[in-house]
Amino acid sequence: MSPPEQLPARTEAARELERIWSTPPGWGRLAAVNHTVLGRRFIVTAFLFFAIGGALAMLIRAQLASPGSAFVGPDVYNQIFTMHGTVMMFLFAIPMFEGVAIFFLPKMLGTRDFAFPRLTALGFWCYVFGGSILILALLAGYAPNGGWFMYTPLSSGRYSPGINADVWLLGVTFVEISAVAAAVELVVSILKFRAPGMSLARMPLFAWYILVTAGMMLVGFPPLILGSVLLEAERALDLPFFDPTRGGDPLLWQHLFWLFGHPEVYIIFLPAAGLISTMLPVLVRHAMIGYAWIVVAVATMGFLSFGLWVHHMFTVGIPHLAQAFFSAASVLVAVPTGVQIFLWIGTMMAGRPRMSVPMLYLLGFFFVFVCGGLTGVMLAIVPFDWQAHDTHFVVAHMHYVLVGGFIFPMLAAAYYYLPLVTGRQPLYGVGTLAFWLIFVGFNMTFFIMHLTGLLGMPRRWAMVPEGLGWELPNLVSSIGGFVMTAGFALFAADMLLQFRFGRRSPADPWQAETLEWAVPIPPPSYAFASLPRVSGRAPLRDAPGLAEALERGEGFLATPRHGWQEIMAVEMATGEPEHIAILPRPTFLPLWTALAIGATVLTLLFKLYWATPLTLLLVVGVLLRWHRTAGQTRDHGLLEAGLGLRLPLHSEVPCPASWWGVALLLVADGTAFASLVFGALFLWLVAPGWPPPAVVALPLAAAAAPGLLCAAAAALARGSLMALRGSVRRAALLQLGVAACQVLAALAALWLMLFQVPTPSGHAYLAVTAAFLAYAALHATVGGILAGLAAWRCMAGFVSPRRSADLRTGTLWHDYTAATTLLALGFLLALPWLVPMRGLATP
Numbered sequence: 001m002s003p004p005e006q007l008p009a010r011t012e013a014a015r016e017l018e019r020i021w022s023t024p025p026g027w028g029r030l031a032a033v034n035h036t037v038l039g040r041r042f043i044v045t046a047f048l049f050f051a052i053g054g055a056l057a058m059l060i061r062a063q064l065a066s067p068g069s070a071f072v073g074p075d076v077y078n079q080i081f082t083m084h085g086t087v088m089m090f091l092f093a094i095p096m097f098e099g100v101a102i103f104f105l106p107k108m109l110g111t112r113d114f115a116f117p118r119l120t121a122l123g124f125w126c127y128v129f130g131g132s133i134l135i136l137a138l139l140a141g142y143a144p145n146g147g148w149f150m151y152t153p154l155s156s157g158r159y160s161p162g163i164n165a166d167v168w169l170l171g172v173t174f175v176e177i178s179a180v181a182a183a184v185e186l187v188v189s190i191l192k193f194r195a196p197g198m199s200l201a202r203m204p205l206f207a208w209y210i211l212v213t214a215g216m217m218l219v220g221f222p223p224l225i226l227g228s229v230l231l232e233a234e235r236a237l238d239l240p241f242f243d244p245t246r247g248g249d250p251l252l253w254q255h256l257f258w259l260f261g262h263p264e265v266y267i268i269f270l271p272a273a274g275l276i277s278t279m280l281p282v283l284v285r286h287a288m289i290g291y292a293w294i295v296v297a298v299a300t301m302g303f304l305s306f307g308l309w310v311h312h313m314f315t316v317g318i319p320h321l322a323q324a325f326f327s328a329a330s331v332l333v334a335v336p337t338g339v340q341i342f343l344w345i346g347t348m349m350a351g352r353p354r355m356s357v358p359m360l361y362l363l364g365f366f367f368v369f370v371c372g373g374l375t376g377v378m379l380a381i382v383p384f385d386w387q388a389h390d391t392h393f394v395v396a397h398m399h400y401v402l403v404g405g406f407i408f409p410m411l412a413a414a415y416y417y418l419p420l421v422t423g424r425q426p427l428y429g430v431g432t433l434a435f436w437l438i439f440v441g442f443n444m445t446f447f448i449m450h451l452t453g454l455l456g457m458p459r460r461w462a463m464v465p466e467g468l469g470w471e472l473p474n475l476v477s478s479i480g481g482f483v484m485t486a487g488f489a490l491f492a493a494d495m496l497l498q499f500r501f502g503r504r505s506p507a508d509p510w511q512a513e514t515l516e517w518a519v520p521i522p523p524p525s526y527a528f529a530s531l532p533r534v535s536g537r538a539p540l541r542d543a544p545g546l547a548e549a550l551e552r553g554e555g556f557l558a559t560p561r562h563g564w565q566e567i568m569a570v571e572m573a574t575g576e577p578e579h580i581a582i583l584p585r586p587t588f589l590p591l592w593t594a595l596a597i598g599a600t601v602l603t604l605l606f607k608l609y610w611a612t613p614l615t616l617l618l619v620v621g622v623l624l625r626w627h628r629t630a631g632q633t634r635d636h637g638l639l640e641a642g643l644g645l646r647l648p649l650h651s652e653v654p655c656p657a658s659w660w661g662v663a664l665l666l667v668a669d670g671t672a673f674a675s676l677v678f679g680a681l682f683l684w685l686v687a688p689g690w691p692p693p694a695v696v697a698l699p700l701a702a703a704a705a706p707g708l709l710c711a712a713a714a715a716l717a718r719g720s721l722m723a724l725r726g727s728v729r730r731a732a733l734l735q736l737g738v739a740a741c742q743v744l745a746a747l748a749a750l751w752l753m754l755f756q757v758p759t760p761s762g763h764a765y766l767a768v769t770a771a772f773l774a775y776a777a778l779h780a781t782v783g784g785i786l787a788g789l790a791a792w793r794c795m796a797g798f799v800s801p802r803r804s805a806d807l808r809t810g811t812l813w814h815d816y817t818a819a820t821t822l823l824a825l826g827f828l829l830a831l832p833w834l835v836p837m838r839g840l841a842t843p
Helices: 012-021 026-031 035-064 074-109 117-140 164-192 205-237 250-284 291-307 320-332 334-350 357-380 382-388 392-422 428-454 471-501 546-551 589-605 612-625 657-686 700-724 728-755 764-795 805-841
Strands: 565-570 577-583 639-642 645-647
Touching: 035 074, 035 117, 035 471, 074 117, 074 164, 074 205, 074 250, 074 392, 117 164, 117 589, 164 205, 164 589, 164 657, 205 250, 205 291, 205 657, 205 764, 250 291, 250 334, 250 357, 250 392, 250 657, 291 320, 291 334, 320 334, 320 357, 320 382, 334 357, 357 382, 357 392, 357 428, 392 428, 392 471, 428 471, 577 639, 577 645, 589 612, 612 764, 657 764, 657 805, 700 728, 700 764, 700 805, 728 764, 728 805, 764 805
Parallel strands: none
Antiparallel strands: 565 577, 639 645
């Protein structure tokens, strides 16, 4: 490919695109919504948190380097190891892969940005603010100290009376808003915003990996969010979901946590594996073997990962049949993992590997990750797990999997993609030295931990006793930890120096064949001056002059108009063009929204409950401003899309990206609801202290009211869609009727919760009843707000018979609210009949 200076001179259209898509300077940078800017910010912020987590790890190793160390006391040590795990899992690993996906995916897919740029910006600010709460608490001495898994009853109000546990519950939940936002963004963007002609079978493998990962996040994060909400409710309101003396069960927290926690391992690994499948064919000069097999293996891993959570709980007393089932499932997941590894090895054997720094890190990945996988199979065998559980063997296994499966591929990607991000090339001598320090130091640290674990050393101990044979191995581990840290420091210095002093890079220095290398280096804010048409999996091989042709405007959407940020939506399976989407320009609204959510979190953290409703109103008010100028106030019909193609705008199609976004959000919401039902049934079947002293016999007429009102709201919402064909005003009036029904439903559910559920703090049965009613009230309230907004948008001219997406999207919410409210009320009405049957359901 030609070096950057030989590309065609920037055209007038390209200069206009730069003006439209660029982020304002100065304070305007805080209003950025561009994926290139936000992806870079995610990556840099995640690396800063990684440095903090690494520093905490070194404090741990300093404490354990010698027996009886007084380097830090037990209280501080508990905060350090809790924050190390929390930072690495929640503030580094997931945000880092989000940043990589946000930066690279639109370029790989041949488009200019994601479906919801403001949602991406909101996710970034929530991530920054939530992480800052955790770090500031650590500096102030109020960091969480119950482990990054926050097991109950240690994290309950009785045993952790300060705000330490609240910091974790509220801070991590704040960060999880970012993760759910990213998951919705990624799924919709991958499925709907690709280059024309890029069918699912032609997508880059990295897009498949991210698609599966984002789907796992939508299903995996809600159980932890629900668990955090329930535990915070127990701590703040004394609702005994996890208190065994009042009908709760601490094991419920473990189930909800590991329903998230085990898929989390694959959520972290799969994006890194996607980068391997992207880089390896280029580095060995051979197409990836077994494209279809890899796609099937990735989807299989995503599915199986949700059936393994109990293998973290083999020692808590679950039935032997369940242990056998989850042990077999844990071994079975090694099959799709092995398929990918053997296909990678086969690709290397078929090609001609070049020993570059990225290749060096990939070879390090193979060694470390395979070792971690083997110890994972060992821990999947129940008798061995009983022996090694809660020892340093488990710590070593976890780090071999996560560092080997995530950090080594990410370091390889840093050197591989540095030219694309910065326009400069790295000096490989420094990178090679950094690799050997990291590789040798890592194995010194964690291979030895396998041995101390087999010698019986428990994890989470603040001091190492003498005379048990642990002294020398711990000293070697600590030395290795500092060697590894020196390697990471050298890597960071190398990246900073190359960003400032590296040689200018030619375009596509690796001679890759995917679309991210078709953009100018470094990439402009609009990525592509015109959008390509794709006819295969290797666009740059199929059309060697594609980059220059796109820069000359020989593609779709080459001519900017009206100051619009235009991208193209395609049919999900075939990739054929469907419509043109207009994205929002830079705005401060995501920042203000994150600040309002942060204010709500702080009122809960500092027990200022009187202020929480005020901050929630502020959140709602700011979110409503998002819709003030969104959309179109007139019909445009078919517009020129380039190359003779004419397409409608997103506002004039039945199911634009916003419809799909809400549908996916409801998938996550439905998972949370299913988790609540699971929790209630688990307590009914397993928890001590059942049956409760008394059951709640909700009045049938009063209990039916919220469900009937929500059903009426859903019917009116569908009636509004039909009325829109004849009169926008009539549709607006029906939306007001929807709002009234939803508000009444919320009030009815609140009345039941406040006046028909006696003392929810008395027993978990009563707390569960209150939780279901609160869930129904919350969703009805949101439905009322959405219906009121829809009525306003009808009257403001944003809705017409052709522009009906607002009403269609609202109908999704109203249908879901009606369904879940009826299910919740039906469950509550059946629960008094189920309670006496517990003796029949349990042996």
